[in-house]
Amino acid sequence: MGYNVAIDGPAGAGKSTIAKLVAEEKGYIYVDTGAMYRGLAIHFLDRGIQAEDTVKIIEACKDADVKIQYEDGVQQVYLNGVNVTGRLRDEAVGRMTSKCSVIPEVRAKLLDLQKGLARTQDVVMDGRDIGTCVLPDADVKVYLTASVRTRAKRRYDELIAKGGVCDLNEIEKDIRERDERDMNRETAPLRQAKDAVLIDSSDMTIEEVVRRIVGLCE
């Protein structure tokens, strides 16, 4: 069994930035489970399936093969042999992912892959259900959160920096809707595991959060 660090939390809490830095410092592998869900969502989108069409989504899971690979230390997602990493952050993909990840069959499809990665390697894995479902015996569990306004502002700044046009209130509304879906779905809802350390990053720098988590690993 590898040394396992589980980081869960809502959208925009900074999980991937923090998890990547912790992994780098500790020499562990960073596993972004959201990227796996996003890879699967691309499969449904490319088939023209609507997010509401659960029957078609479940059927389409059968011929989706999601794999992750590390190239120069960076996680790449392959969908049926094609590298789809460049498409993972598209807005349409994010919307589809948030909706289809409530379906138990979609979650089951990725669960073994996630557990398998942590079995043999030291990992920092981030997601929504890592400490509660995927790695219940993780050595370190963190629930990383921040206020809705802070998370919306971070996403807004990110999009503006990329040259996008967006509206802060719209982003905030979208984040509230995603929280609602992630926290209230029946299978593997977003919850703080009983033994997870709560970190609210609203008023913390990235460096401060990284130091806190690295400290927990020692």
Ligand code: DC
């Ligand atoms: O972390 P992210 O924004 O890349 O996640 C995209 C979506 O995938 C998000 O709406 C919730 C879902 N997800 C999930 O249900 N379980 C995980 N372990 C990771 C992500």
